[in-house]
Amino acid sequence: MLVALTLGWLIALPLVLMSPEERSTAQLGVYYNLFMVTPALAAVVAYVLERRQPAAVLYGHHSGAAQPEQAAQAEHSAQPEHSAQPEQAEHSVQAGQVLKPQSLTDALGITPLRPVRRLLGWSVLGLLLFFAFSFIALPLGGALGVYPFDPSMPLFVQDLSSRLGRDATEFIATGLLLEVGIIFSASVLGVFLHAGIEMGWRGYLFPRLQLRWGPRAAVVVTGVVSGLWYAPLLAAGFFYDQTPVFQALALMLGYALIIGGVLAWLRMQSGSIWPAAFAQSMISAAAILHFWFAEAGEMVDLRQATLQGFTGWILPGALLVGLLIFARRAYPQSASR
Numbered sequence: 376m377l378v379a380l381t382l383g384w385l386i387a388l389p390l391v392l393m394s395p396e397e398r399s400t401a402q403l404g405v406y407y408n409l410f411m412v413t414p415a416l417a418a419v420v421a422y423v424l425e426r427r428q429p430a431a432v433l434y435g436h437h438s439g440a441a442q443p444e445q446a447a448q449a450e451h452s453a454q455p456e457h458s459a460q461p462e463q464a465e466h467s468v469q470a471g472q473v474l475k476p477q478s479l480t481d482a483l484g485i486t487p488l489r490p491v492r493r494l495l496g497w498s499v500l501g502l503l504l505f506f507a508f509s510f511i512a513l514p515l516g517g518a519l520g521v522y523p524f525d526p527s528m529p530l531f532v533q534d535l536s537s538r539l540g541r542d543a544t545e546f547i548a549t550g551l552l553l554e555v556g557i558i559f560s561a562s563v564l565g566v567f568l569h570a571g572i573e574m575g576w577r578g579y580l581f582p583r584l585q586l587r588w589g590p591r592a593a594v595v596v597t598g599v600v601s602g603l604w605y606a607p608l609l610a611a612g613f614f615y616d617q618t619p620v621f622q623a624l625a626l627m628l629g630y631a632l633i634i635g636g637v638l639a640w641l642r643m644q645s646g647s648i649w650p651a652a653f654a655q656s657m658i659s660a661a662a663i664l665h666f667w668f669a670e671a672g673e674m675v676d677l678r679q680a681t682l683q684g685f686t687g688w689i690l691p692g693a694l695l696v697g698l699l700i701f702a703r704r705a706y707p708q709s710a711s712r
Contacts, residue, residue: 376600379417379575386410387607398611410608411568414575414601415483421579422482484578484648485570497645501654502562504637505682509661512680512687513668522665522680523673531667554667561660562653569655573638573648576601581639582708590706591699594639598632605631615678626678626685633688634658636695643706658682 386409390398480486488494517524528547535550536542576597584593605627609615615623638651645651665681677683682691698705 376417376580378420379414380600380604382413382416383410383604384607386413387611390611391607393611395612407608407613408568412571414573414604415571415578416575418483418575418579419479422479425482482579483574484582484642485574487646488649494645494647494649497641497650498653501641501650502559502657505654505657506558506661508687508691509658509664509682511690512682512684513665515689516680516684516686519686521676521684521686523670523675524668525670526668528667529671530669533671554663558657558660558663562657565656565659566649566652569659570648570652572601572655573642573652576635577639577642577651578648581642585643585706585708590639590643590702593706594636594695594699595632597639598635599628601635602628602631614683618678622678626683629685629688630683633692633695634682636698637691640695640698640705643708 386406390401390403390406393401478486513522514524514526516522528551531551531554532544532547535546539546580600581593581597584596588596602624605614606620606624609623609627610620615626618626638654641650641654642648662681665675669675675681679686681687
């Protein structure tokens with residue numbers, strides 16, 4: 376956690392120290408992309424350090440009951456704690472629980488990739504679910520009076536007309552279908568950038584926090600830490616432009632907690648980070664929706680509307696509450712090893 380926060384500040388600090396004029400001409404994309412991979416780099420560092428720890432330090436806190444055959448195997452192969460090392464084929468820990476040491480790719484959630492059907496199914500669900508979240512947040516914000524929702528899509532029609540060189544009113548359905556296809560394509564193509572975030576928070580950190588404290592605490596702690604990680608970007612004016620830093624940080628903590636809890640569900644159910652990474656990528660790609668459905672000439676307050684604002688958290692928040700009620704089924708530990 377500390378490594379990710381430190382790396383994030385080191386990369387984003389030049390942006391924080393720039394004046395607004397300097398920032399407007401800076402290569403923001405380069406800084407942003409480098410920032411996004413810091414959780415993965417931190418997870419690799421933590422993995423290397425973890426491998427040097429005795430098994431009792433890594434797994435001794437786990438109190439889950441083992442299956443009868445695991446307990447028998449653990450009793451048969453029990454060794455003194457001081458001699459147990461992570462490089463052993465398997466570890467005997469409290470209550471007879473047997474845990475196998477992870478490879479780097481397993482520890483980051485990159486693998487396993489099988490069964491393929493499960494992985495593809497949860498990945499498609501992640502894409503569809505977060506497209507729905509991003510879209511439904513707009514009419515919901517309109518109903519609550521915080522988003523200028525206009526179903527006639529004036530800005531989209533204007534943009535489509537300029538590209539076609541003629542009135543595009545009769546081509547709205549075709550144009551919209553094409554643009555939705557572009558959003559999904561961009562989500563697939565952008566998955567590797569967002570995988571860097573997921574490797575750190577949901578791939579490495581969340582399963583270990585869950586193993587120690589349970590799924591509910593893991594959702595909260597991972598959400599808070601990943602929200603704090605965004606602090607240097609918020610200080611540089613990302614996400615909630617013209618918003619005081621501490622207010623922006625409070626909003627980001629709420630966002631990271633709610634959205635991150637749903638992403639953790641995708642990660643644990645599928646057994647890898649890829650469905651959550653596709654969902655993260657969809658969040659970025661679908662951000663254009665709030666331009667399409669806004670009234671012409673109206674400003675959008677991202678603190679209140681869209682998936683970034685608190686009205687956008689209503690639907691994923693309701694899902695998260697349901698997941699936390701049935702936390703043991705929603706966040707199965709067996710899917711993470």
